[in-house]
Amino acid sequence: MxxxxxxxxxxxxxxxxxxxxxxxxxxxxxxxxxxxxxxxxxxxxxxxxxxxxxxxxxxxxxxxxxxxxxxxxKDWPINNFAIGGIITAPSGPGQPGVYALDAGSMMTSNFPGVGNVRFSYPSERDIVYLPNNKSAFLVKKDTTVNPHQITLKPLNEDDTLVGVITAGGRYFIGDNASPEGSGSVESKVSRYFKxxxxxxxxxxxxxxxxxxxxxxxxxxxxxxxxxxxxxxxxxxxxxxxxxxxxxxxxxxxxxxxxxxxxxxxxxxxxxxxxxxxxxxxxxxxxxxxxxxxxxxxxxxxxxxxxxxxxxxxxxxxxxxxxxxxxxxxxxxxxxxxxxxxxxxxxxxxQNSPLFSETDGNDHFLWLDxxxxxxxxxxxxxxxxxxxxxxxxxxxxxxxxxxxxxxxxxxxxxxxxxxxxxxxxxxxxxxxxxxxxxxxxxxxxxxxxxxxxxxxxxxxxxxxxxxxxxxxxxxxxxxxxxxx
CATH class of the missing domain: 3.90.1690 (phage-related protein like fold)
Known part of the structure; x- marks a missing residue:
């Protein structure tokens, strides 16, 4: 099973x-x-x-x-997301693609005085690990649209995202990488539920x-x-x-x-x-x-x-x-x-009386x-x-x-x-x-x-x-x- x-x-x-x-x-x-x-x-x-x-x-x-x-x-999908659709397909090796998140990867939290706020966990500078043992870098995240859209590009110029990142696919984030002298990354914490x-x-x-x-x-x-x-x-x-x-x-x-x-x-x-x-x-x-x-x-x-x-x-x-x-x-x-x-x-x-065919004693078998x-x-x-x-x-x-x-x-x-x-x-x-x-x-x-x-x-x-x-x-x- x-x-x-x-x-x-x-x-x-x-x-x-x-x-x-x-x-x-x-x-x-x-x-x-x-x-x-x-x-x-x-x-x-x-x-x-x-x-x-x-x-x-x-x-x-x-x-x-x-x-x-x-x-x-609290939930724990902060490093996991699904793709809902391909907005701009990558043109070849080393080239970026733009992808819309699946609706299920969009979260909602209620903030006092503000109301419901929709957000997603993938963040700029995240490194996404792919099923083909390659990786992609999250270059940009557009939060003005719903669902959010993310731009991903291969870590190496010889690698391609064509056919690797697909609509309906699910992927995980392993770590992130920042340039020297850069600012802070986006805060990423789990939501709490009561x-x-x-x-x-x-x-x-x-x-x-x-x-x-x-x-x-x-x-x-x-x-x-x-x-x-x-x-x-x-x-x-x-x-x-x-x-x-x-x-x-x-x-x-x-x-x-x-x-x-x-x-x-x-x-x-x-x-x-x-x-x-x-x-x-x-x-x-x-x-x-x-x-x-x-x-x-x-x-x-x-x-x-x-x-x-x-x-x-x-x-x-x-x-x-x-x-x-x-x-x-x-x-x-x-x-x-x-x-x-x-x-x-x-x-x-095998020499125990328990398994002797000639032994005349009765034995109790516990089948519970x-x-x-x-x-x-x-x-x-x-x-x-x-x-x-x-x-x-x-x-x-x-x-x-x-x-x-x-x-x-x-x-x-x-x-x-x-x-x-x-x-x-x-x-x-x-x-x-x-x-x-x-x-x-x-x-x-x-x-x-x-x-x-x-x-x-x-x-x-x-x-x-x-x-x-x-x-x-x-x-x-x-x-x-x-x-």
């Missing part, structure tokens, strides 16, 4: 990625070692690790006290009347916790809240078309939704078309090619997968091991690949039921079962943010002082063993969370999309 062609229009990258080791022990990703879920699992034994609990248990949730979350990113995401308010509720509290046995003991009682039904509501948050962080999409009445404010307000991981990688990352059943070593090689092109610093990647893709991963890893690893091991340890070290990177695979639960994304007609991702274990600078170093995958929740809206639970009503807050003959338990996904280094994310 080959890596897809590079998307030059998708270049912003978070500022200052740092080494994976500074984040956390990523191997926890492949294990089911519940911390946040431990007490809830006493009540709800079938509760599996989901995306939200995975992020929380790896310590990837952070507090935020502002109205939105965000960080700055990534933002919204907080979303998630709510769940369990209610029971006072009569129901006395007509049946609504309590049960929590095993291993003497004297504890749990109202039947609350564990389902608590688990539902976790899954709502998890699916919002996974599948959530931004919105601009929703309003609702606010009882606390007395008028309609905007209903905000958060951008989840899937929409983020669709917009900022790389999409790798993947045929079901083929995910294997070649897929990792193609993914690594993408990451190498993007200068990815992370050497550990998390790979959430739907079940069908996870099964394909394991089956193809088994085939690879059978053809390559197993013969090597058997040849090296939670991780692979390949091309200098560690790939950690984990099945996530968000992608294939039968009453959810696994419903017939959806393709999530064969979908997966490669997410870097890395951090980046978050200048001006709550945390100066931000994990490139995580979430933020609203909190200030001692009040947190990460996973808030409260009870109210006029019945049951609670402090009475109303005259209504019922008791309610409610969960409330104000959370949003916070992602970065999007150019180093990959989505495996079934075709």
């Amino acid at each position: 080959a890596a897809p062609a590079y998307n030059y229009g998708n270049m912003p990258t978070a500022v200052g990625g740092v080494a994976s080791e500074q984040l956390f022990t990523a191997y926890q990703f492949t294990q089911d070692n519940p911390q946040f879920r431990r007490q809830l699992m006493d009540k709800h034994p079938r509760l599996k690790k989901n995306f939200f609990s995975m992020l929380k248990e790896l310590g990837l949730g952070t507090r935020a006290s502002g109205p939105e979350m965000g960080h700055f990113e 990534y933002t995401n919204e907080f979303q308010i998630f709510k769940s509720k369990f209610g029971i009347t006072g009569t129901a509290l006395t007509n049946q046995l609504p309590f049960k003991n929590i095993e291993g916790q003497e004297g504890s009682f749990l109202i039947e039904g609350t564990s389902d509501s608590e688990a539902l809240q976790m899954w709502r948050i998890s699916k919002g962080l996974f599948f959530g999409q931004t919105s601009n078309n929703l309003t609702g009445f606010s009882e606390g404010m007395g008028h309609d307000v905007q209903i905000k939704t958060t951008q989840g991981m899937d929409q983020y990688v669709e917009q900022e990352g790389h999409i790798m078309p993947t045929t079901p059943g083929t995910f294997g070593i070649e897929t990792l090689d193609a993914t690594d090619e993408i990451l190498t092109r993007e200068r990815a610093g992370a050497d550990v990647y998390l790979m959430p997968m739907g079940y069908n893709l996870f099964q394909s991963w394991n089956n193809n890893m088994i085939d690879f091991s059978k053809d390559n690893c197993f013969p090597f091991v058997k040849g090296s340890f 690949f939670a991780g692979v070290r390949k091309n200098g990177r560690t790939w950690l695979a984990k099945h996530f039921s968000e992608l294939d639960e039968q009453m959810g994304a696994g419903t017939e007609g959806y393709s999530w079962k064969n979908t997966g991702y490669a997410l870097p274990v890395d951090m980046f600078e978050n200048k001006g943010g709550t945390n100066p170093k931000q994990s490139c995958i995580g979430y933020e929740y609203k909190a200030l002082g001692g009040y947190s809206r990460e996973f808030e639970m409260y009870e109210h009503g006029g019945a049951g063993p609670i402090k009475k807050t109303s005259g209504i003959d019922a008791m309610n338990l409610e969960w409330r969370s104000e959370i949003g996904g916070h992602f970065g280094l999007g150019n180093q994310w990959v989505k495996y999309k079934p075709v």
Whole structure:
């Protein structure tokens, strides 16, 4: 499998990625070692690790006290451009040509008090390296036209640009050269972009009347916790809240078309939704078309090619997968091991009882690949039921079962943010002082063993969370999309 062609229009990258080791022990990703879920699992034994609990248990949730979350990113095409057309073709060896930049090589920045300003990165005195191992000098740049036009001439009089620089071709700038006693060159710095995401308010509720509290046995003991009682039904509501948050962080999409009445404010307000991981990688990352059943070593090689092109610093990647893709991963890893690893091991340890045909002992064969070290990177695979639960994304007609991702274990600078170093995958929740809206639970009503807050003959338990996904280094994310 080959890596897809590079998307030059998708270049912003978070500022200052740092080494994976500074984040956390990523191997926890492949294990089911519940911390946040431990007490809830006493009540709800079938509760599996989901995306939200995975992020929380790896310590990837952070507090935020502002109205939105965000960080700055910058692009890096300052030494790369494309030609849109030939204005004046060079007449022969040593002669210059005039070329119009491609529209995609024209940039726009907004300056306060000025508005949008269009510019391009190629500058006078730049030296352009060509595919035929020759070079050209940028003699002049005309910024009075759109797109800008540049005049290039060969470095040597015997070289020609005829047929070398073509419309639609892409070229890179290596360095520049200035004459003695000359003035300064044009300033050339990357643009900065601000990534933002919204907080979303998630709510769940369990209610029971006072009569129901006395007509049946609504309590049960929590095993291993003497004297504890749990109202039947609350564990389902608590688990539902976790899954709502998890699916919002996974599948959530931004919105601009929703309003609702606010009882606390007395008028309609905007209903905000958060951008989840899937929409983020669709917009900022790389999409790798993947045929079901083929995910294997070649897929990792193609993914690594993408990451190498993007200068990815992370050497550990998390790979959430739907079940069908996870099964394909394991089956193809088994085939690879059978053809390559197993013969090597058997040849090296041929006298071992493990390979003795006369040995009567049974042996356990572990055919589960939670991780692979390949091309200098560690790939950690984990099945996530968000992608294939039968009453959810696994419903017939959806393709999530064969979908997966490669997410870097890395951090980046978050200048001006709550945390100066931000994990490139995580979430933020609203909190200030001692009040947190990460996973808030409260009870109210006029019945049951609670402090009475109303005259209504019922008791309610409610969960409330104000959370949003916070992602970065999007150019180093990959989505495996079934075709």
